[in-house]
Amino acid sequence: MKITGDLNLMKKINKSIVLELLRKASPLSRAEVAKTTGLTKATVSTLVAELMEENLLYEIGTGESSGGRKPVLLVFRQDAGYAIGVDLGVRDIHAVLTDLKGTIVHETRSSLRGMDTPEQVLGRLKDCLRRLMNKAPASPYGVVGIGVGVPGITDDKGTVLFAPNLGWRNVPLQSLLEAEFKVPVIIDNEANAGAVGEKEFGIGRDVSNLIYISVGIGIGSGIILKDELYRGASGYSGEMGHFTVHADGRPCRCGNVGCWELYASEQAILAEAEALLSPDAADDGSGAETAAEADDSATEVPRQAELEALASLADSGNEAAQELFRRTGRYLGVGVVNIINTFNPELIIIGNRFTLAERWLAPSVREVIQERALPYHRERLRLEFAGLGLRSSVAGAASFAVSGFFADRQVSVGMNG
Ligand SMILES: [Zn+2]
Structure with missing residues (x-):
C-alpha cells in the first residue's frame, strides 16, 4: 500500500491525531493543538473545521491570553454519542450508559437469581440493554456500541467459549447481540474490562x-x-x-x-x-x-x-x-x-x-x-x-465500545479515502 504519497490518507491520519488529542486533553486552542501535534496552524484549522462539521468538536469562550487576541478553545463533544458497558456477573448484570468520554449517565443492575440457562440470562441481558438504549439522549451518533465483560474465556469473534461459574460453553454472544441491537458489540473477559x-x-x-x-x-x-x-x-x-x-x-x-x-x-x-x-x-x-x-x-x-x-x-x-x-x-x-x-x-x-x-x-x-x-x-x-x-468492569467495557467506534471511523475513512 502506498502511504507516504497519499495526501488524502495523510490528512485522515492527521485528523485522527487531532481528535485523539482533543478527546484526551480538551479544551485546547488551535495554536496549542498545532504545537502539540507538530502540524501547521493552517492544517489544524482545516481539520478542526471538518471535525466541527462532524459534530465531534465545538468551540467555547476564551482561554488564557498571552497578550493580543484571546484564543477560542476547542472541546471534544463528549455527548456526540453514547456507549453501553456491561459487567455480566454470575449473580447479577450491572450495566451503564456512558457518553463518549466515559461519564456514566445511567446505571442499572438486575439480579440473575434463579436464571440458570444461557437463554434466561441472555433474555435478562437484552432487557437491560434495551432499557439503556432507550435512555440514551438524542445525539448525532446515537449508541455507538456495546461492550460486555463476561466471567470466562472469550475468543476474537465474541464467543464465550467457557465460563465455568456461569455454566456457559460456546455461546456466540457477540453475534446474538449484534443481530438484536444492530450496533457493534465487543465481548471480553470482565477482568480485562476491569483492568482497562x-x-x-x-x-x-x-x-x-x-x-x-x-x-x-x-x-x-x-x-x-x-x-x-x-x-x-x-x-x-x-x-x-x-x-x-x-x-x-x-x-x-x-x-x-x-x-x-x-x-x-x-x-x-x-x-x-x-x-x-x-x-x-x-x-x-x-x-x-x-x-x-x-x-x-x-x-x-x-x-x-x-x-x-x-x-x-x-x-x-x-x-x-x-x-x-x-x-x-x-x-x-x-x-x-x-x-x-x-x-x-x-x-x-x-x-x-x-x-x-x-x-x-x-x-x-x-x-x-x-x-x-x-x-x-x-x-x-x-x-x-x-x-x-x-x-x-462496566467502565472498561463501555470504553471498549467507544474505542471501537473511533477505530472504525479511522479505518473506514482511510479505506474510502
Ligand atoms: Zn480451577
Whole structure:
C-alpha cells in the first residue's frame, strides 16, 4: 500500500491525531493543538473545521491570553454519542450508559437469581440493554456500541467459549447481540474490562504496567503491560484464578485441583462464613429477589449482602469473622506474590466484590507481600483496591465500545479515502 504519497490518507491520519488529542486533553486552542501535534496552524484549522462539521468538536469562550487576541478553545463533544458497558456477573448484570468520554449517565443492575440457562440470562441481558438504549439522549451518533465483560474465556469473534461459574460453553454472544441491537458489540473477559476501566478512569491512570485482579465468585485478572492490554496468543490470558496454590487441594470446576479461587474468592469466604452468619443475616434481602430490577440507581441488589454482612460482622468486633478475612486475605496475598514475582508490575489492583471488604483484606495481603515477595520486586510495587469500586468492569467495557467506534471511523475513512 502506498502511504507516504497519499495526501488524502495523510490528512485522515492527521485528523485522527487531532481528535485523539482533543478527546484526551480538551479544551485546547488551535495554536496549542498545532504545537502539540507538530502540524501547521493552517492544517489544524482545516481539520478542526471538518471535525466541527462532524459534530465531534465545538468551540467555547476564551482561554488564557498571552497578550493580543484571546484564543477560542476547542472541546471534544463528549455527548456526540453514547456507549453501553456491561459487567455480566454470575449473580447479577450491572450495566451503564456512558457518553463518549466515559461519564456514566445511567446505571442499572438486575439480579440473575434463579436464571440458570444461557437463554434466561441472555433474555435478562437484552432487557437491560434495551432499557439503556432507550435512555440514551438524542445525539448525532446515537449508541455507538456495546461492550460486555463476561466471567470466562472469550475468543476474537465474541464467543464465550467457557465460563465455568456461569455454566456457559460456546455461546456466540457477540453475534446474538449484534443481530438484536444492530450496533457493534465487543465481548471480553470482565477482568480485562476491569483492568482497562482502572487504566482509563481509575487508579491506574498514570501506570504503564499493572495487573488488575478481579475477585468475585471466582478470580480473573487483566494484565496491562507497557500501557497495552496483554491478551496472550489466543486471547485467553489472565486465568490466574486457576493457577494452583495447593498441589493436592480441593477439586475445581475447571477440572484441576487446588485452584487459587477455591481459597481466596468471594465464594470461598462465603462458604466458610455460612456458620458465622446468623440465619437472619443469610436471609437478608431474599424477600427482595422478586423485585429484581434496581434500575437507574447505584444501589446494590440487596440479596448480595452476604459479603457486606460478613464485613459488618467483623466491624462489630466478631473475632471469627475477622480471622476469616485475615485467612482469606493471606491466601489472596499468596497468589498476589506469585504475580508480583512473575510480572514485576508497578501496581496490583484488587477489584470487583472484594473492594467491599478492603478494610479487612488489605492488611493481610500487604503482610504476605512483605513476607514473601522478592525484595527487588517489592521495591516499586503498590497494592491498591479498585479506584472505581464495583464499576471498573462496566467502565472498561463501555470504553471498549467507544474505542471501537473511533477505530472504525479511522479505518473506514482511510479505506474510502
Ligand atoms: Zn480451577
